[in-house]
Amino acid sequence: MDIVVCVKQVPLTAEAEVMVDDTGRDIKKERLVFDVNEADNYAVEEALLLTEKFGGTITLVTMGPESADKTIRSLLAKGTHEAVRLTDEHFAQSDAFATAKTLAGALKTIKFDLVLTGCYASDDGYSQVGATLAELLELPHATMVTGLQILDGKAKIERELEGGTHELLEIELPAVLTIQTGINEPRYASILGLRKAMKKPIKVMSLKDLGLTENEVGRAGSKTILERLSVPPKGEGAQILEGAPEEVSTKLAEIFRERGVV
Amino acid sequence: MKEILVLAEHRMGELRDVTLEMLSKGRELAQALDAQLVAGLLGRDVAVFSETLKKWAHQVLVVDDSKLENFNADAYQKVLGDIIKKRQPGLTMIGHTSFGVDLAPPLATQLGIPLITDCVDIQLKDGAPLATRQVYGGKLISEVSFVGTPCMVTLRQGAFPVEESDLKGKIAAVDSPLTEEITCRKFLQYVEAVVGDVDITQADIIVSVGRGIREEKNMPIVEGLAEAMGGVLACSRPITDSGWLSSDRQVGQSGRTVKPKVYVAVGISGAFQHITGMSGAETIVAINRDPNAPIFSVAHYGIVGDLFQVVPALTEKIAEAKEN
Ligand SMILES: Cc1cc2nc3c(=O)[nH]c(=O)nc-3n(C[C@H](O)[C@H](O)[C@H](O)COP(=O)(O)OP(=O)(O)OC[C@H]3O[C@@H](n4cnc5c(N)ncnc54)[C@H](O)[C@@H]3O)c2cc1C
Numbered sequence: 001m002d003i004v005v006c007v008k009q010v011p012l013t014a015e016a017e018v019m020v021d022d023t024g025r026d027i028k029k030e031r032l033v034f035d036v037n038e039a040d041n042y043a044v045e046e047a048l049l050l051t052e053k054f055g056g057t058i059t060l061v062t063m064g065p066e067s068a069d070k071t072i073r074s075l076l077a078k079g080t081h082e083a084v085r086l087t088d089e090h091f092a093q094s095d096a097f098a099t100a101k102t103l104a105g106a107l108k109t110i111k112f113d114l115v116l117t118g119c120y121a122s123d124d125g126y127s128q129v130g131a132t133l134a135e136l137l138e139l140p141h142a143t144m145v146t147g148l149q150i151l152d153g154k155a156k157i158e159r160e161l162e163g164g165t166h167e168l169l170e171i172e173l174p175a176v177l178t179i180q181t182g183i184n185e186p187r188y189a190s191i192l193g194l195r196k197a198m199k200k201p202i203k204v205m206s207l208k209d210l211g212l213t214e215n216e217v218g219r220a221g222s223k224t225i226l227e228r229l230s231v232p233p234k235g236e237g238a239q240i241l242e243g244a245p246e247e248v249s250t251k252l253a254e255i256f257r258e259r260g261v262v
Numbered sequence: 263m264k265e266i267l268v269l270a271e272h273r274m275g276e277l278r279d280v281t282l283e284m285l286s287k288g289r290e291l292a293q294a295l296d297a298q299l300v301a302g303l304l305g306r307d308v309a310v311f312s313e314t315l316k317k318w319a320h321q322v323l324v325v326d327d328s329k330l331e332n333f334n335a336d337a338y339q340k341v342l343g344d345i346i347k348k349r350q351p352g353l354t355m356i357g358h359t360s361f362g363v364d365l366a367p368p369l370a371t372q373l374g375i376p377l378i379t380d381c382v383d384i385q386l387k388d389g390a391p392l393a394t395r396q397v398y399g400g401k402l403i404s405e406v407s408f409v410g411t412p413c414m415v416t417l418r419q420g421a422f423p424v425e426e427s428d429l430k431g432k433i434a435a436v437d438s439p440l441t442e443e444i445t446c447r448k449f450l451q452y453v454e455a456v457v458g459d460v461d462i463t464q465a466d467i468i469v470s471v472g473r474g475i476r477e478e479k480n481m482p483i484v485e486g487l488a489e490a491m492g493g494v495l496a497c498s499r500p501i502t503d504s505g506w507l508s509s510d511r512q513v514g515q516s517g518r519t520v521k522p523k524v525y526v527a528v529g530i531s532g533a534f535q536h537i538t539g540m541s542g543a544e545t546i547v548a549i550n551r552d553p554n555a556p557i558f559s560v561a562h563y564g565i566v567g568d569l570f571q572v573v574p575a576l577t578e579k580i581a582e583a584k585e586n
Contacts (some may be wrong), residue, residue: 164455
């Protein structure tokens with residue numbers, strides 16, 4: 001079973017200060033650490049589990065700058081086989097649709113039985129690329145997949161709905177599935193794997209390799225435009241208790257006591 | 263813009279909250295644009311919902327077909343696609359739900375129209391819709407415009423208040439264009455959430471732990487606080503994803519909604535998908551070392567600090583307070 005996994009490198013912002021740059025449309029990237037998008041990491045693990053069971057190769061596809069190679073290598077180190085990076089100045093400012101269009105161009109040059117992506121990117125959070133890609137490739141799809149079983153030519157899928165409810169469905173292959181976190185336990189790369197991955201080639205494709213025109217990609221090919229990024233207004237917010245751990249704990253314990261909590 | 267179309271979402275015999283949220287926002291936009299607000303209702307034996315929907319829409323289009331009994335993105339795409347092609351609504355609204363996320367991207371792609379997902383607001387700028395979204399886990403806000411109309415949005419659940427309405431809309435039946443069952447994708451069944459030994463939705467006091475705890479071996483630190491407070495332990499999604507607590511302990515959109523007297527969030531950043539499950543708590547306390555963590559904007563009390571220092575100290579003080 002040959003699998004393509006579309007992955008994206010994202011900045012890790014859970015603990016970082018995120019600042020808007022001078023264009024007002026992007027963030028300052030200098031001090032941020034980048035890694036694979038969380039849900040994509042689960043998609044890669046799912047692909048590894050499937051090829052361990054059924055054989056076949058895993059091709060990683062990413063659209064991004066050369067600096068994404070570090071993330072790609074960390075995923076090659078886990079045992080994925082091939083990697084393609086889509087890089088071209090014309091790809092700049094792609095929205096989710098233009099991104100899917102570019103990925104679709106690359107996927108038309110690769111043989112596969114299944115396409116996996118993460119269901120959500122932790123930076124822009126559109127949850128749009130995977131299902132758009134499916135439509136462009138004219139393939140069946142299912143998003144937010146939390147369980148996957150392959151049975152001759154079909155996949156039995158568990159999808160996450162709200163509030164802890166799930167649905168089970170059956171879908172014909174080839175298909176595009178977007179993977180939700182928690183579906184498996186992503187492995188860590190070994191030192192040996194990392195060393196091997198340093199030597200693996202990463203194939204670079206640009207606009208001319210994808211059979212697309214300038215007008216179909218990047219900002220020109222986008223259907224939406226990011227106008228402005230800003231820091232949300234602070235609002236009322238929490239009353240911050242100040243002091244050393246001992247001191248703030250005493251204050252909070254007192255508040256709990258006043259409210260009859262303890 | 264002559265018309266705004268809202269897709270009514272329902273599941274297992276119930277209209278989902280996001281439907282009236284969207285119609286409330288839709289009515290506001292329709293008023294400003296002097297447009298008609300139309301609700302699209304797809305399903306089997308769904309007439310009961312049209313009675314509710316007609317209060318919030320000028321018109322309710324009902325497509326009743328046994329092939330639409332359970333949500334199937336492919337079937338919905340065909341039916342809704344036909345309706346949109348025929349009526350050309352300037353704006354189509356779909357919930358940013360598991361259903362909507364499965365349906366809207368292929369539908370917009372098929373129609374060749376722009377889509378902006380997970381909107382928390384839609385404003386009008388020179389008569390054209392402008393979407394507001396949250397990005398980077400809620401640390402920034404983005405404003406996104408459409409390249410031309412017609413266009414489509416998915417709206418975040420819980421982001422739009424439901425306004426009372428009595429529009430007395432007309433109900434119109436529409437023939438289903440589905441001639442045969444969709445075969446490439448088949449719905450099998452729903453699997454409902456499991457209830458474990460502890461029901462966090464019934465708890466008065468909750469200590470909730472997030473990725474800040476780092477490793478499973480650190481869990482006793484928060485267990486100790488929960489015990490000292492006489493509460494139960496809950497968590498954010500990464501903790502259940504890692505298998506450190508069972509899924510019935512997860513708070514948020516894909517977990518449980520809780521309304522305890524006190525909710526102590528430890529090492530939780532406050533992503534919207536988490537906040538939506540706990541913002542109704544009476545008193546919210548956040549312990550986080552990042553002063554910019556979005557959790558502080560919903561918390562009533564905050565401690566900016568290292569949980570590995572604060573939580574043990576707090577556990578001790580609470581134990582002392584109990585003794586006195
Ligand atoms: C469709 C969908 C559904 C989802 N459903 C849910 C859901 O139901 N519930 C849910 O919770 N999430 C849900 N999520 C995930 C959600 O988007 C966030 O990824 C998740 O809530 C983040 O969890 P967290 O705050 O624990 O981790 P992070 O965002 O990584 O935050 C960790 C926090 O810990 C702090 N921290 C780290 N170390 C320390 C320390 N030593 N002391 C103090 N603080 C520290 C950091 O500053 C940071 O703020 C969903 C996502 C999607 C796409």
